[in-house]
Amino acid sequence: MKIVVIAIGDELLLGQVIDTNSGSIARMIDPAGWSIEWVKVIHDDAEAITEAVDEAFAAADVVLTTGGLGPTKDDITKLTLCNYFGGEMVFDPSVLENIKDVFSRRGIKLNALTEGQAMVPSSCRVIQNRVGTAPIMWFERPDGKVLVSMPGVPFETVQMFESQVFPQLLEKFHSDEHIAHRCVIVEGLTESKVAMELDEWEDALPDFVHLAYLPKPGIIRLRLDGRHADGELLESTLNRLHGELCQRFADHLLADADLTPEEALLQRLRAHGYTVAAAESCTGGNIAHRITALAGCSDCYLGSVVSYANSVKTNILSVDPATIEARGVVSEEVAAQMAEGVRRAIGADCSMATSGIAGPTGATPGKPVGTVCIAISTPARTISATYHFPGTRDRVIDRATTTALTLLAMTLKK
Amino acid sequence: MKIVVIAIGDELLLGQVIDTNSGSIARMIDPAGWSIEWVKVIHDDAEAITEAVDEAFAAADVVLTTGGLGPTKDDITKLTLCNYFGGEMVFDPSVLENIKDVFSRRGIKLNALTEGQAMVPSSCRVIQNRVGTAPIMWFERPDGKVLVSMPGVPFETVQMFESQVFPQLLEKFHSDEHIAHRCVIVEGLTESKVAMELDEWEDALPDFVHLAYLPKPGIIRLRLDGRHADGELLESTLNRLHGELCQRFADHLLADADLTPEEALLQRLRAHGYTVAAAESCTGGNIAHRITALAGCSDCYLGSVVSYANSVKTNILSVDPATIEARGVVSEEVAAQMAEGVRRAIGADCSMATSGIAGPTGATPGKPVGTVCIAISTPARTISATYHFPGTRDRVIDRATTTALTLLAMTLKK
Numbered sequence: 026m027k028i029v030v031i032a033i034g035d036e037l038l039l040g041q042v043i044d045t046n047s048g049s050i051a052r053m054i055d056p057a058g059w060s061i062e063w064v065k066v067i068h069d070d071a072e073a074i075t076e077a078v079d080e081a082f083a084a085a086d087v088v089l090t091t092g093g094l095g096p097t098k099d100d101i102t103k104l105t106l107c108n109y110f111g112g113e114m115v116f117d118p119s120v121l122e123n124i125k126d127v128f129s130r131r132g133i134k135l136n137a138l139t140e141g142q143a144m145v146p147s148s149c150r151v152i153q154n155r156v157g158t159a160p161i162m163w164f165e166r167p168d169g170k171v172l173v174s175m176p177g178v179p180f181e182t183v184q185m186f187e188s189q190v191f192p193q194l195l196e197k198f199h200s201d202e203h204i205a206h207r208c209v210i211v212e213g214l215t216e217s218k219v220a221m222e223l224d225e226w227e228d229a230l231p232d233f234v235h236l237a238y239l240p241k242p243g244i245i246r247l248r249l250d251g252r253h254a255d256g257e258l259l260e261s262t263l264n265r266l267h268g269e270l271c272q273r274f275a276d277h278l279l280a281d282a283d284l285t286p287e288e289a290l291l292q293r294l295r296a297h298g299y300t301v302a303a304a305e306s307c308t309g310g311n312i313a314h315r316i317t318a319l320a321g322c323s324d325c326y327l328g329s330v331v332s333y334a335n336s337v338k339t340n341i342l343s344v345d346p347a348t349i350e351a352r353g354v355v356s357e358e359v360a361a362q363m364a365e366g367v368r369r370a371i372g373a374d375c376s377m378a379t380s381g382i383a384g385p386t387g388a389t390p391g392k393p394v395g396t397v398c399i400a401i402s403t404p405a406r407t408i409s410a411t412y413h414f415p416g417t418r419d420r421v422i423d424r425a426t427t428t429a430l431t432l433l434a435m436t437l438k439k
Numbered sequence: 440m441k442i443v444v445i446a447i448g449d450e451l452l453l454g455q456v457i458d459t460n461s462g463s464i465a466r467m468i469d470p471a472g473w474s475i476e477w478v479k480v481i482h483d484d485a486e487a488i489t490e491a492v493d494e495a496f497a498a499a500d501v502v503l504t505t506g507g508l509g510p511t512k513d514d515i516t517k518l519t520l521c522n523y524f525g526g527e528m529v530f531d532p533s534v535l536e537n538i539k540d541v542f543s544r545r546g547i548k549l550n551a552l553t554e555g556q557a558m559v560p561s562s563c564r565v566i567q568n569r570v571g572t573a574p575i576m577w578f579e580r581p582d583g584k585v586l587v588s589m590p591g592v593p594f595e596t597v598q599m600f601e602s603q604v605f606p607q608l609l610e611k612f613h614s615d616e617h618i619a620h621r622c623v624i625v626e627g628l629t630e631s632k633v634a635m636e637l638d639e640w641e642d643a644l645p646d647f648v649h650l651a652y653l654p655k656p657g658i659i660r661l662r663l664d665g666r667h668a669d670g671e672l673l674e675s676t677l678n679r680l681h682g683e684l685c686q687r688f689a690d691h692l693l694a695d696a697d698l699t700p701e702e703a704l705l706q707r708l709r710a711h712g713y714t715v716a717a718a719e720s721c722t723g724g725n726i727a728h729r730i731t732a733l734a735g736c737s738d739c740y741l742g743s744v745v746s747y748a749n750s751v752k753t754n755i756l757s758v759d760p761a762t763i764e765a766r767g768v769v770s771e772e773v774a775a776q777m778a779e780g781v782r783r784a785i786g787a788d789c790s791m792a793t794s795g796i797a798g799p800t801g802a803t804p805g806k807p808v809g810t811v812c813i814a815i816s817t818p819a820r821t822i823s824a825t826y827h828f829p830g831t832r833d834r835v836i837d838r839a840t841t842t843a844l845t846l847l848a849m850t851l852k853k
Contacts, residue, residue, distance in 0.1 A: 038475045040465030041653045041660070043457060047480070051454030061452045063487065066461070066478035073477065095630060095652070130829075139631045156829065180830045216509060217553045238509070239455045246455070303745075309731025310724035313745040317723025320799055320832055328751035331717075331727040331743035333736075337785055341744075341755065371751055385734055415544075415570065416594045418734055 033093035058204035092177025094159035107146035304367035342366030447507035472618035506591025508573035521560035716787035756780030
């Protein structure tokens with residue numbers, strides 16, 4: 026079963042909005058063994074849409090389009106699809122009812138432009154959009170190939186694809202082949218180093234298993250993807266290979282499953298029954314943000330102090346002004362005092378602290394942009410170290426955040 | 440001048456990594472009046488690459504490829520391009536020298552796999568990658584059309600496109616037409632409402648000006664894009680139209696330029712000479728993260744307290760436990776006390792505070808998921824209000840963050 030995604034919208038090609046929908050769709054269809062052949066991002070332009078749909082149908086059984094369905098003038102997808110599949114635009118009272126319902130839940134009054142969204146091509150079957158106003162349209166060709174047009178707002182696309190479109194596609198297209206995956210997360214090694222280590226091992230993989238390298242800043246995800254008619258053989262083979270990977274990278278194993286550093290950390294904190302806090306200077310709240318993005322984190326995450334100004338470091342975190350004076354605010358000593366200070370201030374068992382120069386300015390002699398001191402503190406010990414991260418401000422913040430989370434998680438593993 | 444981008448990588452189509460490169464490229468080329476025709480995201484597959492390149496050359500003068508250049512086995516772009524353009528793979532000692540240099544700056548030792556990156560097609564001109572190991576390859580067809588192959592790591596793509604590839608493309612392809620943009624940011628109105636308000640105005644726009652609606656959660660960006668041979672006429676026309684937009688949406692105008700809510704807030708704080716702090720419960724550090732992503736924010740941003748546990752609210756922010764008991768922790772009263780408490784604790788002139796239920800669990804009778812109380816405090820007043828945001832946890836966090844930033848910015852405007 027082959028799927029192609031067409032993302033429609035000038036804003037995507039202007040770089041104003043990033044297409045996250047195709048990635049969300051890919052992750053949702055993956056457990057079914059489905060994957061996306063290609064994604065094409067095109068303008069709100071009738072000719073471009075028509076050409077892309079032709080090209081997509083030539084390559085795939087299912088074409089998913091996202092975007093181009095808003096009530097404003099630059100959205101012409103609906104009319105173009107009506108022309109493509111034939112028929113005419115008709116008023117669908119059930120769509121208007123649904124829009125009224127969505128609006129009333131949000132406390133917004135209907136206006137004339139929104140009412141226009143209740144016009145749909147007669148050639149499609151409507152799937153009501155329970156979380157937005159643009160209806161979802163299911164077109165089916167005589168040869169059984171399907172095009173589903175969905176809105177572009179990521180929240181709506183994800184909700185409606187997961188709850189309606191995907192189940193209906195599963196019903197229409199299903200296979201008997203088993204698929205399965207295993208993942209390990211390795212930290213502290215370069216991609217080349219890992220690839221060298223696995224060179225012969227990878228060559229000896231059975232032909233129904235593929236190893237994918239998925240490097241992210243500071244970590245490398247190794248994923249085994251398998252597909253076989255014999256489900257038991259597949260599972261036992263993947264279990265063996267997964268075990269070999271875990272053993273081979275034991276000293277650098279952040280997680281034996283597809284976890285982010287923050288997920289791995291929470292898992293270890295829970296295993297110890299520990300609570301955690303953070304004191305953030307250069308990461309500016311990003312450690313807190315990454316942890317609190319996880320539902321249910323409040324059982325071990327208590328809070329953070331973002332101590333951008335030195336006065337916050339000394340007043341709330343009890344950092345000694347003399348240490349700042351002697352060692353500089355970006356120093357292992359200050360980071361260690363921040364880590365211990367935030368444990369006391371917030372009453373947590375463990376903590377992370379960051380103090381560094383995210384750039385582009387702020388460098389001092391001997392401390393270039395990208396210098397970050399990271400400390401972690403547990404009931405057993407406080408560790409502080411200096412790192413040099415390459416790149417732009419957002420990259421330094423991201424790397425420092427990942428490193429702090431990883432450092433605490435690896436320390437709790439021992 | 441037409442540009443097509445091909446993003447290569449299985450990880451992109453598995454949803455493991457999002458393609459941010461094409462958006463970054465789009466924003467960088469925009470001031471030159473260039474734009475992207477379409478983007479195609481494809482697998483690490485020789486046939487897919489060859490087909491996409493054929494298709495791209497049929498549509499564009501310049502083809503930019505990103506990704507597929509890592510040292511591991513699933514990256515086959517380089518060989519495919521060598522076959523496509525003819526010639527053979529040759530060892531380029533200058534590439535090896537550059538890789539050694541990049542590695543020594545990072546303190547990493549070269550290994551055999553990385554050395555393989557110094558093999559390049561004889562048909563290309565190499566642009567040294569100063570921030571990574573994969574060389575950039577410039578291929579030119581006899582008809583003058585160009586393909587530039589760049590690495591996929593966003594940091595490397597952005598740095599190298601901006602510093603090397605873009606300037607070299609500008610030199611080869613240039614035009615005499617002037618292009619210009621104006622932007623306004625409107626808050627507190629739906630897209631439909633704005634579109635209705637602008638219906639006739641938009642119809643009367645000169646044909647060399649286009650109005651784009653760029654809605655983001657909580658705000659709408661309206662962008663006027665103009666293009667004309669007469670630069671003076673273009674500027675004066677855009678100035679007049681921009682002024683009309685500012686006047687029409689005066690009560691809802693967050694910014695008269697292309698600013699994010701956090702940028703608009705910092706601008707207003709600086710205009711008043713105010714400092715700012717935040718007390719975050721349900722936004723979990725995201726307000727701090729959004730502000731500190733801006734270089735130079737430390738002149739007015741002092742710090743935040745992420746008070747996830749109630750003990751942090753009462754101990755550090757001096758929220759009255761009796762208020763939590765009587766009104767609940769998600770209440771306008773508690774949010775107001777958090778806002779005033781963090782101003783005192785951190786010593787800031789202004790503050791924002793959030794307390795809410797980001798979900799998916801945590802709802803209580805009368806307070807469904809998405810209920811967020813947001814307070815702002817200035818030297819003049821403290822305001823607290825309750826909001827109901829639709830959607831998933833990340834969306835609630837995002838909307839609450841934007842609303843807090845916008846609320847303080849709009850209050851400081853008055």
